[in-house]
Structures are given as C-alpha cells and as structure tokens.
Amino acid sequence: MGGWNIIAILLAVCDLIEITVALVLLYLCCLRRKTKKPTSSSDSENFLKLSYQSLVKATDGFSSGNLIGEGSFGLVFKGVLNEGERTVAVKVLNLVRHGALKSFLAECEALRNIRHRSLLKVLSVCSGIDSHGDDFKALIYKFMINGSLDKWLHPSQTVAETMDRPRSLSFSERLNIAIDVSMAVDYLHHHCETPIVHCDLKPSNVLLDDDMVGHVGDFGLVRVLPKASANQSSSVGVKGTIGYTPPEYGMGNEVWTRGDVYSYGILVLEMFTGKRPTDDMFQGTSNLHNFVKAALPERMVDIVDPALVQEVVQGNMLADRNSNDGRARVSTKLRESLISILEVGVACSAELPRKRMDISNVVAELCRIRNKLLVSKR
Template sequence: MALSWLKKSKKKSLSISTFGPSYQKISYKELHNATNGFSLENLIGSGASKSFIAECEALRNIRHRNLVKILTACSSIDFKGNDFKALVYEFMPNGSLEMQLHPEDGLKQLRSLNLLQRINIAIDVASALLYLHHHCQTPIIHCDLKPSNILLDDDMIAHISDFGLAKLLSKSGKEAFLNQLSSAGIKGTVGYAAPEYGMGSPLSTNGDVYSFGILLLEMLTGRRPTDKLFKDDLNLHNFVKLALPGQVMEIVDHSIFNEVGENDNTVSSWSDWTSGQTECLILVFQIGLACSAQSPIDRMDMNRVALELLSIKRKISLEA
C-alpha cells in the first residue's frame, strides 16, 4: 500500500466517516507494521491537518482511472499519544515517475522509458487534469503536479497522487476558492509552480497547466527544472525553446532511445529512428512549451493538449 499521513496535530479535522461506511477501519499499529515502520518507500507525503483535510475534500467525490484510489483511512493515536491521521492508497508497483526519470545510482537500469511510454504517461496525466478542471462537479486545482506525485501501476498507467495542496473552485466563472484548507502561502514546488504565483496572483487551473508543461519537458529532456545548468535567464522552458527544431537530438534524454532487447540487455536504437518519430518528438516538445508559457493566457487548453497527444501517439504507432 502507498501512504499519505499526518501526525502531531491536536486540531479537529474532517471526520474519516466523510468517505462513507465502505472504507475498512485500520489502526495505527496495523499501518505501522504494514509499512515497515512508515518506510519512505511507502510514503507519498506528510503534512499538517489543513493539508490532510484538503486531500479528504478533494478526493471524497472524484473517481478517475488516472487518479490514485483510496483503500482506507486511519484516525487514531500513535505510540506516543499524538493524534494520527492517514490516507492509504492502492499500491503502485512501478513507483513514481520521479524514480523512473531520476533513479538512484544503483537503479540506473530503470531509466528506460521509451518515447511511446512517456507519451502514454503524459496522456494519462493530461486526462486526469482535464477531468479535475472541467468534469468534476466542483473544479479542482491540484497545485503540486510533479514527477514524485505521479505513480505508475503494473501496466505503467499513471495516477496523480498527493492532493494535500488541492483547491476547490467556485463555478461563478471566477477563480475564487471554496476552501482555504491547505497551508497559506504554499502554492506548489519550486520549478513546477507557475511564475504568476510568485507575484501574488490567485491560483487557477492555468497554474496546473504550467506545471504539466514543465513536467512534459522534464520527461523528454531528463532534466529537472532545478538542474544546476539553469541559472540567470536560462530555465528549462528556454533551454528547450532555443534548441527546437534543429537541435532537438542534443537536448533529448538519450535513455528515450534505449529498448530492452534479448537477454534483457539494453541496446541503443537511436540509429533506427525515423524522421517521422523525430517530428513527433518535436511536436511533444512544442506542447510542453505551449503549456509552460510565461503568461497564463498564452497556455494551451488541457482539452486540446489531450487531443494533440493522442494524435501524436497514433503517428508514432504507425511509424513503429
């Protein structure tokens, strides 16, 4: 099981009964034992009571194949007598996208997602954001989209997790908040948070679109937005923009060209790439740039993003 948890809070918060009677009750001791003492391998995130309540509010009425599924929740006390609350999610065997893109030194063999797999993951994330922004009864802004919050199941299907900073929006046509549940002033993670947030602009769905654009560029270059290469006026967005289209092969993550051959040996297939596949790669980069535009009004609509990624996927499948 994957776990998101809260402890050392004496504040009243949303009742676990919010999720209904279908969720099995579980004790602190059972969770402690099942997660090997709350090992970091099983931990999605932790935080204060407000982020826990925000996550409960965001998740209680939404269902989508590309969102994490809650198995149960825990409201108990820990071994020291502190209040303890946790949400337990369905276990994702392939870990996070962060682990796949940036594996630790001893796990470099994991870094072998090919272009089609990366596009499939991008489509999954885009589909989830489209649902959250446009198809929920109350629109939801995730506010913290990044590789570590995207979990991969047995079939490498992506699921967005960690709604601790999520915000619910009114339907008045304005980006006004129905809840102020998560910690004030926290508007995402450095490198992924929209630039307008740093200037005091209100949260909006366009902020999630920006985070998605940065995520997409990271997936294709293998570089985090906080890479030491980026300083002064050079950032991940400009790094890609300056390279397209002629130098695309110089900025792409070279593990994108690796495929597992016979005997599980990793072999380079760069030379086998067609001009059509290169064109598809450039198109995906361009979507990432359009989503991560500096101005919110210049960013691509999430519905169009999903449609264009699906179209690119079909082109790649024909090229294969």
C-alpha cells in the same frame, strides 16, 4: 343450485386472493434479497477499516526500511495488510507542520467524490491517537508497484536499482504516461462538479502501476474553485514546489487551472529532456522552458534525454538496413513526434497564462501524436 353457485364463486375468490398474496410475498422477498446482497470486493476496498495499531503492524512500526517517499505534509510507507494479502501505501501526516491538518481535510474532501483511472486510488483514512498520545492521521492508498515517475526519470546509481528495473523509460512509455497525467488533470479541471486545482504536479507525484499507467497522487495542496469561476481560488498559502509553480504564484496570484497547466508543461519537458527544472545549469533568467524553446526544432536531438537519442539512432540504423519495409518512415515520425511533444510542453509552460494551452487541447494533441505514430508503424 343458487347456493352452490355462491359457494363456487367464494372458493374462486379465495383462490385468487391466495395467489395474489403469494405473488406479493414473492416480490417482497426478491426485493429484500436485492437490497441485502453481499458487498462486492470493490466496495469493500473503498471501506477498509484500519486502526493505528493495524498500520503499525503493517509497516513494521513505520520503519525506515518501509519508507518509500515523502508527500507534501508527511512520509509515505509501504505496508502489508492481512498477513500479506494486500500491499498498500500509507501516508502519515506530520501534524506538527503548519497546514498539515488542513491538507488532510482538503485531500479527504477532494478525493471523496472523484474517480478516474489516472488518479491514485485512496482505500481508506485513519484518524486516531498514536502510541505517544498524540493525534494521528493517515491516508491509505493503493500501492503502485513501479514507484514514482521521478525515480524512473532520475534513477539512482546503486547496483540494486540497476538490477531491479530498466535504466530508463522508452519513448512510448513516456508518451503514454504524459497522456495519462493530462487526462487526470483534464478530469479535475473540466469534468468534476466544481473545478479542482492540484497545485503540485511534478514527477514525484505521478505513480506508476504494474502496467506502467500513470496515476496522479498527493492532493495535499489541492484547491476546489468557487462554482462561479473556473479561474481563481480564494485560498492562500503554499502553492506548489519550486521549479514547477507558475510565475504568477510568485507574484501573489491565487491558484487556478492555468497554474496546473504550467506545472504540467514543465513535467512534460522534464520527461523528455531528462533535466529537472531546478538543475544547476539554469541560472538567472535561464530556465527549462527557454532551454527547450531555443533548441526547437533544429537542435531537438541536442536537448532530449540521451536514452531517447539512442532510441532514435537505433531506429535510424534499422531504417538504413531495411529501407524498404517502412522503418525509415517510422524513424522520421519518431523525430517529428518528439518535436511536437516538446512544443506542447513549451506551450503549456508559457510565462504568460493567456498563452498556455487548455488541458483539453493537450489531451487531444498528445493522443493525435500517438495515433499518428501508431499508424506509421503498421
């Protein structure tokens, strides 16, 4: 009997070992499947492999018909990949221009680790040799179907433009875009590992998708600030676009986050007045900031974009006809909101940097204005 007991014990131990081995193998198999799962479509978008030849084909040889814009250091073309499956924007760097290579490297470095819904998405980069044997470098972005904010604020007068899209942006669209841009700047200034200064905020660098969401692009002049300081950078050289650069840059000061706030303020004033900061009406000490500041609040209607004035007037007419349904309250809130938004633009574009709003406060204020207006419409 003792011998049978020993055999039974041995068989039980063998069964236990077999079960343990089977469980271990099953675990390892599952673990292997997890580590080798197929790459998602979103991951594949981030790692497009594009050659110079594929970009030539996509843009029809970088033809003028596909030219959709001009960046700080190059031209931007519309391209169609994979037999029409995906439309992209291709920014081809002009490497002959001084600072273009440095711009390319800075933009790649800055965009490598930043992600935000209001920042233009970079799908890939291309670095190689063109058909003439020269260096070729390009950035490939997600295509924004509604183009730049600049083209909406200052539309051309061609028949094609008039037929393709509305003549102007509504008040709510402008406010939403202003909030989108402020959130992007706030992210760059306060929510990255180190503060990032865009250096070239302007309407042509804000792109609109099919939902009219604003995306900040063209990081060719971007500067990453030292970790020890959220103020100044050690970078020198080109610091932005005339009309949007803060006064201190003209005096030799280095770039900093308050410089972006100034540019943002000018952008907001342009969005709601329809006037460029480089308009011929601004001569000598006259500028867009002073023009708006002098008119607020009493003469607000005299300075805002005529399209917005029409929107206010139409709101007043409806209010007069339907004074009992709350439309009068909406019309008043619209006027108050316009004044408040222009005041934000003025505060951001103050000549003295210490008087400018922090971009986080800008986000909070603009969202408060939007929420207040939405409540009044209920």
